[in-house]
Amino acid sequence: xNPETVASLxxxxxxxxxxxxxxxxxxxxxxxxEETRQAVDELRAACAEPGRGVVLVEVGGGIRxxxxxxxxxxxxxxxxxxxxxxxxxAAIETLVIIAYRQPISRGEIEHLRGVGAExxxxxxxxxxxxxxxxxxxxxxxxxxxxTTREFLEHFGLRDLGDLPPxxxxxxxxxxxxxxxxxxxxxxxxxxxxxxxxxxxxxxPGADGPTxxxxxxxxxxxxxxxxxxxxxxxxPRV
Numbered sequence: 001x002n003p004e005t006v007a008s009l010x011x012x013x014x015x016x017x018x019x020x021x022x023x024x025x026x027x028x029x030x031x032x033x034e035e036t037r038q039a040v041d042e043l044r045a046a047c048a049e050p051g052r053g054v055v056l057v058e059v060g061g062g063i064r065x066x067x068x069x070x071x072x073x074x075x076x077x078x079x080x081x082x083x084x085x086x087x088x089x090a091a092i093e094t095l096v097i098i099a100y101r102q103p104i105s106r107g108e109i110e111h112l113r114g115v116g117a118e119x120x121x122x123x124x125x126x127x128x129x130x131x132x133x134x135x136x137x138x139x140x141x142x143x144x145x146x147t148t149r150e151f152l153e154h155f156g157l158r159d160l161g162d163l164p165p166x167x168x169x170x171x172x173x174x175x176x177x178x179x180x181x182x183x184x185x186x187x188x189x190x191x192x193x194x195x196x197x198x199x200x201x202x203x204p205g206a207d208g209p210t211x212x213x214x215x216x217x218x219x220x221x222x223x224x225x226x227x228x229x230x231x232x233x234x235p236r237v
Contacts, residue, residue, distance in 0.1 A: 001035075001038055001039055001042050005029065005031070005035075005039050006039050006042050006043050006046070008029055009025065009029065009036075009039045009040065009043055010043055010065070012025065012028060012029070013025075013043075013056070013063065013064055013065045014065055016064065018060075018062070018064070019058075019059050019060040019061065019062030019063060019064040020062045020063060020064065021061060021062045022036060022037060022040070022062070022063065024062070025040075025063070040056065040063060043056055044056040047065070052068070053067060053068060053071060054066060054067055054068065055067075055068055088120075088123075090113075090115075090120050091120050091123060091124060093113060094109060094113065094117055094120045094121065094124065095124065095129060095130070095147075095151070096166075097109050097112055097113065098124075098130055098145050098146065098147060099147050099151070099160065099163060100163065100166050102133070102144075102145065102146040102147060103133045103134060103136075103144035103145065103146050104144060104145055104146075105136050105138075105142040105143065105144055105145070106118065106121060106142060106143065106145070107142055109121070109145075121145065127150075128148055128150045129147065129148060129150055129151045129154060130145050130146065130147055130148060130151065131145070131146060131147075131148045132144070132145060133145065133146040147160070
């Protein structure tokens, strides 16, 4: 059998996420069914050699490549690392919206966040932190999203009832707070920090020393008397 044919078969099975019937493989490779079966047997024998990570199996009416069962612990560690990897701020914001407002559509998420959510939702779906729970009874029947069991495990929650209370932005501060903080900012209002436009006029030293009452000269001249030249100055002509 031509090695290129076996390599093409391996690439085809690697790229497929479902078992492929033998007839379909023969059609794609443009080979008779018998030659295709011979290529399958050669690839199966090659995968059975020591040091290979996948095996060729017949399942579900077709053939496919799967990982070797004894390598399952390695794959489990990879999955745990994916779940524990750093979650972006956009993903966290989207997760919060879904957790507290589920079931919710993508359009509603984008309306609340003010930005597109397609890529973030795809990322969360791949990590199995959210899932599609149905369709909304609205024009277009948009998909509705909700959280998953993996979401609870990732954040250490028994159920959604363990979620902390959520104060929506713009809610009034708790009674007796009196700190002048905003609902979402956690700091003082700008009007409590910035000076008013006229405050510099009343601050000593803002534009130099504050002028006092006008002082008279120590030796005032009589009215109409010309000023005397200083001692030692040449006489005026």
